[in-house]
Amino acid sequence: MRKSANGEGTIYKRKDGRYEARITVGRTEQGHPRRISKISRKRKDVSDWLSEQLAKRNAGDLTEPSRVTFAGWVEHYHASLTVRPNTMDDYHKALAPAIETLGHVKLRELTPARLQAALNEWTKKRTAYQNRKTVKRLRATLAEAERLELIVRNPARTLRLPKTEAQQILVWWAEEAQQVLAYARANDHRLFPFLHVNLVTGLRREEMLGLRWQDVDFEHHELHVRQTITFIAGKADIGEPKTPKSRRTVDLDEDTINVLRTWQSRQQLERQLAGDRWQHTDLVFATPVGKAWAETYLAKVFRSVMEAAGVPRIRLYDLRHCYASIAYEAGVPLKLISDRMGHENIAFTLKTYVHSSKRMRKATAWSASRLFGSAVDRVMAAEGGEGNVAVMLPSKGKKRQDAS
Template sequence: MTRPDKGTRTANGESSVFFSESDGYWHGFVTMGIKDDGSLDRRHCKSKSEQKLRKKVKEFEADREAGRLAQTSRVPTLAEWMAFYLDTICTRLVASGKMAPRTLDDYRSKTRVWIIPLLGQHRLNRLLPEHLDKAYSQMHLKGRSPSTVLKVHRILSRALSVAVRREKLNRNVATLIDAPAAADTEIEAFTREEARRILKAAEGRRNAARWSVALALGIRQGEALGLRWSYIDLESGVIRAWFQVQQANFQHGCEDPHACGAKWHRPPCKTPCRIHVHTPDCSANCKNRKHACPKRPCGKNCGEHARFCPRRTGGGIVFRPRKGRRKLTLQCPPELLPVLRAHRETQDLERLMVGDAWQDHDLLFPRPNGTPESRTEDWKEWKRLLKIAGVRDGRLHDARHTAGTLLIEQGVHIRVVQEILGHTRVTTTEKYTHVAAPQVRDATARMGAALWGE
């Protein structure tokens, strides 16, 4: 039997089986669907045995009816799959609100820095647990913290889980090894006296009420910067911290970001950039990369200039639900209400002075033009306050720890503290109990009185 004409075989989309005298094999062609370019997706198989070939054809047809399409080409490498996972799947999750833009930025960063250089060359079906063990060991040797290694493991595990669900893989090798353990971070809270000194240092500064809110309510940075006047009742003191504000990063929309950079990204460069190529007058071994923008375009991975790409995607101000599974409604302390009222009056005067340049986003703590304050500038202001107050250096998140610790020290029940801080699990709130020194001293004094007192 000779091979049928190709047009006849594909006209009705039915499977075809024939024997080829030229090579002595039985051949089978099965139509699985339509490719991205609109052409028919025809799969080929061959065998010396007609029976084995027909069995293989039936397997293809069964996969087609069940919606399981076999691979049309070689298995992708991990680098190729991560590119699809981040650019298509995760980007869709961000657009639907199921993933935070900052989370995707973190995924991209750790994939670019660690996953692709250490594991990207392996094909998905040839990735072994030993490859992951070796990669994590290299990260430890380079001084990366256990929490960073754990984040990389989780990103990789989630990407491979999606590959398994889509039948790109038979197993997720990330689940076959013990996940890297991240050490619990110690709670470092400011004392009551230090907290008061911080509030004293904030008096008279712009958005001073921002730090009263941080220390009194214990809300996170994104939640504080995302507070809006329409969600605050200055009469009853009810504060609905339901959202957080984020600045989503832009992504290149052009096919070749480097070519795009040559045309569009050069003019906006006004500050030194570490990743620019050397200027012509540099020696071959020059190690100083802090040059102003040269005549040539940016070097590889100049991601900060994506905002100038004419076809850029994403980016801009985003209000997202707060971290956690529920909406957080708080009761404002009575002493904080006059502080917020005075802050609103000051902001109204600021709006009048700015005039038409004011961009109203209804925010409590915006920039001088009304737009959301950046996390970086907010962090810098916190660091300045600590120096002015003369207290130890600390993280911005330590303000949240301070609020939880002060509540425990005042004898507030741990379940109430959990509700105020918005913790999903009480075990998270229990971390504050071991730092409440006044309660511990009181308990030990009572024990001493019970055993040795009169």
């Protein structure tokens, strides 16, 4: 064991071979030392952690656990995370009702009953989906506090989640997609190229907004997904694709290449008209002065196009569902659809994005003779003729050898 003088903490080797570092951060109401600790197989890990905690304590950032409020812990925990800005924004939004209701409460005074009562109240004002996200973040946030021994146990672990109904995703089918595109093209609508590209590639909304002309290879009929744009508090945030699989190359057909060439020519004209006001973002889908399209503006214009075209109203993000479902119905192999959409596996694509049309469901309603006709014909041929066929079932006393 190594003991440090003047309350600088300790590091020692446990019986299981791992190293543990401890530091005193205050005292209990009874006057006993209040400590936090870290365990690792590597001595360097605990040594680095101890140095970090000492620096925080000396700077006044390491508060005695009994005095830490829930809001204070959330702020401290979030500051320690390394995540994308839009992900952090989602975390803040998910925990907002918890901070508003319980932010002033001492971390150690949070109980399952107190959290459940708060969740029951949130259920009256928020959707089940929103509450599930809040509970998920609560559990993760308080699990870290439990790991650091700021609390004895995670009070969010036993929360009873509100029931959620499966969200019904409405998608356009080939005829409706064609109807929207025909309207937008006939009216020379600036949303036409966006809709066309989205419906034939299945790109995510943030990938569409982040697409640059340097990412479009006209010669080889490809586009490359290399950056995204999301909006946080109304401000555009440029980032990396969602996952390594999301950084991909998407093949384009001749018609889509022509659509993009025409749109590029129009944008060059807008650039001349904008003059000094033009912003050199290189974005494919931009405003008349080159700025990124704001999501709120895009959604508003999208609604007006749907209404004018006379098609069912869907969300902007549902265009991705439309692509997957239309492509699947058209017979495109599921593996190719999944790769094109930047998914890690086919099962996720099939479960989440591929929806069945009424036409597809009708096609499965085959008659018995169509389903089993060939089998019946083989049995009849084996019996040596036509007429009634007796199908022999296995006897109770004999197991089928081909059972799986």
